[in-house]
Amino acid sequence: MNKAEILIIDDEVQIRKLLEITLQSNNYIVNQAENAKNGLITAENHPPDMIILDLGLPDEDGQSVLQKLREWYTNPIMILSVKNNEADIIRALDNGANDYLVKPFRTGELLARIRSALRNSAADDGESIITCGEITIDLAARTIKKNNESIKLTATEYKLLSLLAKNEGKVLMHQYILREVWGPGYINQSQYLRVFIAQLRKKIEADANRPEYIITESGIGYRFINNRD
Amino acid sequence: MNKAEILIIDDEVQIRKLLEITLQSNNYIVNQAENAKNGLITAENHPPDMIILDLGLPDEDGQSVLQKLREWYTNPIMILSVKNNEADIIRALDNGANDYLVKPFRTGELLARIRSALRNSAADDGESIITCGEITIDLAARTIKKNNESIKLTATEYKLLSLLAKNEGKVLMHQYILREVWGPGYINQSQYLRVFIAQLRKKIEADANRPEYIITESGIGYRFINNRD
DNA sequence: TCTATTTTATAAATCCCTTATAAATAGCGG
DNA sequence: CCGCTATTTATAAGGGATTTATAAAATAGA
Numbered sequence: 001m002n003k004a005e006i007l008i009i010d011d012e013v014q015i016r017k018l019l020e021i022t023l024q025s026n027n028y029i030v031n032q033a034e035n036a037k038n039g040l041i042t043a044e045n046h047p048p049d050m051i052i053l054d055l056g057l058p059d060e061d062g063q064s065v066l067q068k069l070r071e072w073y074t075n076p077i078m079i080l081s082v083k084n085n086e087a088d089i090i091r092a093l094d095n096g097a098n099d100y101l102v103k104p105f106r107t108g109e110l111l112a113r114i115r116s117a118l119r120n121s122a123a124d125d126g127e128s129i130i131t132c133g134e135i136t137i138d139l140a141a142r143t144i145k146k147n148n149e150s151i152k153l154t155a156t157e158y159k160l161l162s163l164l165a166k167n168e169g170k171v172l173m174h175q176y177i178l179r180e181v182w183g184p185g186y187i188n189q190s191q192y193l194r195v196f197i198a199q200l201r202k203k204i205e206a207d208a209n210r211p212e213y214i215i216t217e218s219g220i221g222y223r224f225i226n227n228r229d
Numbered sequence: 230m231n232k233a234e235i236l237i238i239d240d241e242v243q244i245r246k247l248l249e250i251t252l253q254s255n256n257y258i259v260n261q262a263e264n265a266k267n268g269l270i271t272a273e274n275h276p277p278d279m280i281i282l283d284l285g286l287p288d289e290d291g292q293s294v295l296q297k298l299r300e301w302y303t304n305p306i307m308i309l310s311v312k313n314n315e316a317d318i319i320r321a322l323d324n325g326a327n328d329y330l331v332k333p334f335r336t337g338e339l340l341a342r343i344r345s346a347l348r349n350s351a352a353d354d355g356e357s358i359i360t361c362g363e364i365t366i367d368l369a370a371r372t373i374k375k376n377n378e379s380i381k382l383t384a385t386e387y388k389l390l391s392l393l394a395k396n397e398g399k400v401l402m403h404q405y406i407l408r409e410v411w412g413p414g415y416i417n418q419s420q421y422l423r424v425f426i427a428q429l430r431k432k433i434e435a436d437a438n439r440p441e442y443i444i445t446e447s448g449i450g451y452r453f454i455n456n457r458d
Numbered sequence: 459t460c461t462a463t464t465t466t467a468t469a470a471a472t473c474c475c476t477t478a479t480a481a482a483t484a485g486c487g488g
Numbered sequence: 489c490c491g492c493t494a495t496t497t498a499t500a501a502g503g504g505a506t507t508t509a510t511a512a513a514a515t516a517g518a
Contacts (some may be wrong), residue, residue: 086335093341098349099328106315112322120327120349142400142449154473155448190496192475198499208498218483218496383462419507421464427510437509447472447507464515471508482497488490 009039036060238268265289
């Protein structure tokens with residue numbers, strides 16, 4: 001993930017300042033709110049990747065803010081609080097907090113706990129989908145669709161198509177493709193490549209004689225193009 | 230999730246006993262290991278839903294155990310340690326720990342942090358009820374129904390099916406499935422997987438020869454699909 | 459003891475490579 | 489520019505190796 005955004009909801013200005021400096025110098029984008037009302041509004045208007053919430057807000061009980069956030073907000077919420085009694089900690093965690101840190105806190109530990117929380121929630125965001133005209137390649141799911149109909153490709157066909165699609169518009173030389181798909185020992189087996197290109201075209205092209213996606217660059221290699229947009 | 234399994238890796242027998250009683254009375258299934266070696270073996274042979282790891286083990290550094298676990302283990306790991314210095318805490322969190330609690334700990338807080346950690350790892354998996362065509366999987370109740378008729382699955386069959394269903398649409402590689410269901414020592418036992426896939430198909434597919442749910446991706450793995458909507 | 463898992467054995471399916479041949483393209487001399 | 493040849497590309501089809509499916513027996517575990 002690139003530059004995670006963190007929202008700080010805390011009424012103490014010096015804490016906000018400290019957090020802002022610490023987090024910004026660690027490459028996070030920081031937003032701030034000084035009370036519950038603004039915190040909830042800011043979170044809704046521009047949902048951050050993580051929220052750091054103080055329990056002792058002036059206008060509303062922090063536990064209640066936490067509950068309201070958790071009605072819709074699924075990213076990590078870390079509680080920062082001066083309260084160190086077990087009941088509050090348990091209540092906050094059971095209200096959906098991911099972590100609870102007692103003030104005063106150690107900056108390094110806070111940062112490590114933030115990294116841990118973000119690391120955990122980052123897993124799902126790894127979508128990488130390539131779309132070219134009617135063709136959609138979902139690299140995470142390892143599936144190919146044409147007009148929302150899934151197309152079944154063999155392992156080698158998939159490797160080849162995803163390599164071409166990842167380099168959309170670029171001419172890839174025979175030797176390069178052979179090395180990437182079959183391995184460095186196969187750079188002279190151009191016939192493999194022709195056979196598999198033909199198979200791919202049969203599966204994804206409307207008319208294999210007039211290919212719209214996989215273009216032959218005679219003597220050089222192949223090129224995957226998107227002529228729809 | 231009902232009856233989550235937690236593995237405790239700690240050399241102090243009184244801590245293990247205390248945790249065992251506390252966790253069992255809170256409806257968790259508890260496994261124990263008294264050193265790093267046995268902990269790693271137990272985790273591999275029977276991957277738990279969560280691991281509680283003491284950093285001060287007699288036979289190996291806890292941070293090293295943590296790193297080894299994180300090479301394959303994706304569920305929560307909570308560190309329990311007498312060490313309260315920031316460097317150890319940061320190192321553990323950056324090595325992949327989800328939480329770090331200093332001994333002596335408050336039992337209620339520990340339980341709340343366990344609930345929080347398990348809640349999070351369950352949230353990644355999405356809904357607790359998965360519906361695909363005629364098949365309904367209730368992850369909380371650990372039951373499978375087909376057209377409202379409940380289907381009896383063994384523990385391994387259930388693990389395998391729920392793993393596939395949680396990743397509906399995604400191709401899961403043999404090695405990944407084997408690691409998640411059987412443990413990392415089994416990544417080459419593809420035959421186990423074939424046997425259990427066949428058993429599952431016999432139970433949930435109308436015609437095992439033309440599977441509608443569990444699709445074979447030859448040379449790669451398997452994929453669970455929902456072709457009804 | 460009984461059930462679930464692992465192992466073994468074998469049939470079936472699938473995929474990759476190979477070969478053969480046709481088609482397209484490039485090169486070149488006139 | 490044309491026509492010829494050489495090179496490159498396209499595509500079908502089959503053999504053989506690998507991968508997968510399935511039953512059934514052996515083992516382990518509760």
